[in-house]
Amino acid sequence: MVTIKDHKTVQHSPPNSLLESIEQHNIEVQFHCREGYCGACRSKLICGEVEYTTDPLAFIDDDEILPCCCVPIGDIEIALG
Template identity: 60%
Template sequence: MNETETLRITIEGDGTIEQKSDSSMLESLEAHGIEVHYHCREGFCGACRTKLLSGKVTYLTDPLAFIDDDEILPCCCKADQDVCIKLL
């Protein structure tokens, strides 16, 4: 993703928002009024664990919390392409 690219994040049952390249997925969700449960904002606690239904993400920092293969931590990642997620 280049510096000016905007990608779509589709939230199952909640619509679609845009993510700018300079913010984490959690920051983008919050900016659009989507409430996500979180604690640390750094990938330590796993409270923001979310299902990744389609697409790919890049981690800004390596998460320390355990996540399944089909889960992401939006606090420390951003989309590489349009994604579809399910909030848990």
């Protein structure tokens, strides 16, 4: 399960990226490239772990993720950028 702060809890749908799963539940999230280059979808990872399907090129802090190029490993909680 993916808990999105100030929104709701949604189910991740493999093999989709985290961004695609969030969009499927009609939650608005900022994005541009969908490939990990721009960093527009940068979000804070509050708890849990993700695995990157593509190495992100955009700068992210240790507590941030790029939903466009990762998938959750188990349950996670995030705060959308």
